Amino acid sequence: MSDTENIPHPRVNPAQFSDPSNGRVVWSPAKTLWIGGMYAVAIVGGALTFSLANLALFLVTTAGVLCFGHSLGMHRRLIHASFDCPLWLEHAMVYLGTLVGLAGPISMIHIHDTRDWAQRQGDCHDYFAHRRPFLEDFYWQTCCSVELTHPPVPLLERRIANDRFYKWLERTWMWQQLPWAILFFAVGGIGAVVWGVAARVAVCVTGHWLIGYFAHRQGHRDWHVGGAGVQGYNIPLVSWLTFGECWHNNHHAFPGSAKLALEKGQSDPGWWVLMLFRRFGLVTNIKTPESLPPRPELHHL
Numbered sequence: 001m002s003d004t005e006n007i008p009h010p011r012v013n014p015a016q017f018s019d020p021s022n023g024r025v026v027w028s029p030a031k032t033l034w035i036g037g038m039y040a041v042a043i044v045g046g047a048l049t050f051s052l053a054n055l056a057l058f059l060v061t062t063a064g065v066l067c068f069g070h071s072l073g074m075h076r077r078l079i080h081a082s083f084d085c086p087l088w089l090e091h092a093m094v095y096l097g098t099l100v101g102l103a104g105p106i107s108m109i110h111i112h113d114t115r116d117w118a119q120r121q122g123d124c125h126d127y128f129a130h131r132r133p134f135l136e137d138f139y140w141q142t143c144c145s146v147e148l149t150h151p152p153v154p155l156l157e158r159r160i161a162n163d164r165f166y167k168w169l170e171r172t173w174m175w176q177q178l179p180w181a182i183l184f185f186a187v188g189g190i191g192a193v194v195w196g197v198a199a200r201v202a203v204c205v206t207g208h209w210l211i212g213y214f215a216h217r218q219g220h221r222d223w224h225v226g227g228a229g230v231q232g233y234n235i236p237l238v239s240w241l242t243f244g245e246c247w248h249n250n251h252h253a254f255p256g257s258a259k260l261a262l263e264k265g266q267s268d269p270g271w272w273v274l275m276l277f278r279r280f281g282l283v284t285n286i287k288t289p290e291s292l293p294p295r296p297e298l299h300h301l
Contacts, residue, residue: 011110011113011154012117013154014117015152018151020118024146025145028145034174035143038205039202042201053188054188054195058195058196058200058203065200067243071245071270076274077093078097080255080256082286089277095176098176099176101174101201104170114154120228121229122228130217137213138209177197180196180197214233217233221249222253222300223252223300224298225253226297231249232252234247234266239267243273245270247260256292258271259289
C-alpha cells in the first residue's frame with residue numbers, strides 16, 4: 001500500500017513493461033445484467049407508472065447522488081483528494097456516489113486512475129480513448145471491461161484500503177439500492193421504485209458514459225497536455241446537468257483541482273456547493289490550479 005501524495009498518479013505504479021495499448025475487451029455478464037435490468041425496468045415500468053410525483057422523486061434523487069455523491073464525494077474528494085473534510089462527511093458523500101450505480105468506491109478509484117494513467121501515455125487502448133463508434137463504445141463501456149496484457153500495479157493508500165466502511169460498500173454496492181427501493185415502495189408504491197431506483201441508475205450510468213465519450217473526442221480546449229495521447233474537451237451545454245463535470249479539458253489540465261470551471265462564463269454547481277460547505281466549516285484545504293504544483297508539459301492554447 002502507498003500513502004504518496006501530490007504526484008500525477010498516486011495509485012498507479014507502472015512497471016517498466018506496463019503497456020496501456022495492448023489488451024482485450026472482455027464481456028462482463030454482471031455489468032450487462034445490472035444495466036440491462038435497470039434499462040428494462042425503467043423503460044417498461046417508467047411508461048406504466050409515470051406521474052409528476054415519481055418524476056420529482058427521480059429528479060431529486062438523481063441530482064443528489066450525482067452532485068453530492070459522484071462529483072463531490074467520489075471524484076473530487078476520494079479520487080483526487082482536492083479538498084479535506086471530516087470522515088463522516090466523506091463517508092456520506094461516497095455512499096451517495098455508490099448509489100449512482102457504477103461501482104464500489106475502491107473499484108471506482110482503480111478504474112479511474114488506470115484510465116487516467118493510460119490517457120496520459122503517448123498512446124493507449126481504444127477502450128480508454130473512446131475511439132470506437134458511438135454504439136460500440138456504449139457496449140464496451142457499459143457491458144465490458146478491458147484486460148491489459150501488461151497492466152500497471154494498482155496502489156491504494158492505507159486509510160482507504162483499511163477503511164471498513166469502504167470495504168463493505170465495495171462488497172455490497174449493488175445491494176445498496178435495496179433499502180431505498182423498500183423505502184420508496186412503502187411511501188409511493190412500485191412507481192416510486194421504478195423512478196427512484198431503476199430510472200435513476202439507468203440515467204446516471206448512461207450520462208456518465210456519454211460525458212466520457214464526448215469529452216474525449218472533440219470540442220473546446222484551452223489547454224494541451226504535452227505527450228498525452230488522449231486530450232480532454234469541454235462540453236459547455238451540460239454544465240448544470242453534470243454539476244461541472246463537463247469541463248473535462250480543464251480537468252485534464254488540473255486533475256487535482258476542486259474547481260472545474262476555470263474560465264469566465266463557465267458554470268460549476270459542484271464548486272458552489274463546496275463553497276457552501278466551506279462557509280459552514282465543513283471543508284478545508286481546497287485545491288485550485290493556483291495551489292497545485294506546476295506541470296511543464298501543460299500548455300495554454
